[in-house]
Amino acid sequence: MTSDKNAAAVEAVKNTIYRACLNLDQEKWTDWLDLCADDFHYAIKAYSPEIRNDMTYLAGSRDDMANLTEMLPKHNTDRSPLSRHATVYTVDLNDDGTEADAVTSVAIYQTRLDGTSSHVDAGSTHLFVSAKYYDKLRIENGTAKFVERVTRLDTRRLDRGSHWPL
């Protein structure tokens, strides 16, 4: 691959990752899944020093994630929105530039709407989780789509958790 093509592929990967952040921030689940290939797999994982084991907190296929988000309106959920501050640290392309591994550092903040007392809490922002995205993407016709995302949490204190993929 030429360096121009490489640069374009890296930009495509970054573009997809950052668009996914915006879609997740805005709870546009369908738009998020449109950035994912049909064979996409999603997981939230963490290592626990308490039990000295790697853990999976959530995992599923593209269909599983579509189903999960479709069912959300039937559930009681903390409606405090989450927003991401993400920085793509690395993008590593394969030899022909059709696949990429990317590592993104992400801090997810929660701005309270619901709260223990919304009168007091609503509008306050706090760090919800510290994490990294480990993504695998497929690049076709200049567009990158997620094949795999592992959201690896540093945070293991998840006070109310979330009904939403991170």
Next chain:
Amino acid sequence: MPTRNAQTWREPPKGLRQGEWIDSRIYSDSEIFEEELSKVWKKCWIAVCHESELPEPYDFRTMTIAREPVIVTRGPDKKVRAFLNVCPHRGNMIEMRPSGSFKEGTPSGNPKHMTCMFHAWQFDMKGNCAYISREKEGYQDRLSRKDVGLRKLKCEVYFGGFVWVCLDDEMDMSVAEWGGQAFDCLQKAVDEEPLEVFHYHKAIIPCNYKLWHDTNSEFYHDYLHYHNRITGFNDEYFARKNSSYDNGHVVVGSFKVRYDQYKGFDSRADVSFPHMEENAWYMIDMFPGINFNLRGSALRCDLMTPLGPNEVMIEFRGLGLKSDTPEQREARIEHHNSIWGPFGRNLHEDLIAVSGQGGAMHEMAEPRRILHGRHENHTIHDEVGMRHFYDTWGKMMNRLPSDPTKPYAPPPDDLELEEPVARTA
């Protein structure tokens, strides 16, 4: 139904009797909370971790009970022991990590010893003091190592490998005796073969610990959970028994959960725990704040650590069989997470609800009545479990749950607190 003014709002609800409501101050009063730590939490067996978290000799776990730092170790003889995690020299906490191994040395100490980093005093896995730095120079012959061992705590491994600790040396019951028949419904399922923890996370919630325990105990709140309504809420569900046992424990009986009624969910029968019926679901609520919850294929355990009158830490564990194949373990983890994980369908909803209770019942809020008066023949929406819990609480605290400024008095004789056929002798 008319609204109430300030006076009628404070009056006991008409039609309900003592024992069928409690005063919200027991959830919010600082003095009562401090008293609970000494009269309840320091007097009961408390499950603190699972033996699979310290599988090898010299492994350890640390935790607190009623603010007291505790360390659990596994000795070279494989025995699990518990001690106060406090150095007898200057009162420093000996081990500050949540878990690890003493097999390797530390910057201040030798391998195979617990070492206080402050002045390098060292202790073996039985809690004996093994080394005092510059012992002779400082203490000559006035102080002996045998007189400065660690404070040993009562400790048992029981019920599927959980590690139980009691701070009270006068506790005269084993864990088996203390839990009694409350353990029976799951004993064979968890004791058939070794278990292993696959999930851990914690939450710190702004509510009293008893509010979380109440939520685990009463199922009337299934109206909160779309998942539980759609997979339950049939005749078999409403016939689930709610049984009470000595020492404040409560068991919610099983029924066959119809997981396939929730879109994307399937039967859990392929990886049922031993001796469990297909898609069964049992719950054991141990006084004062321990919960075992087995939905056929995955065991959940909640361990509560009260932090203040309006703050509790809950540690959530998920367990499977140690013998699981990778495929079986993956299935159990998925079953556990889909409902009970931090991103699962139900746990988030429960935590929202109790946070709302905490927000409405903090220390500065005016006291109010909390109702526990549902009677449905000891079935799933009967609030007998909470009535039973608070009667035990009242006895241990010598306070009347419906008016904690008064000493304990038993509820009316005909108020059903316990399932008569299920009581232990």
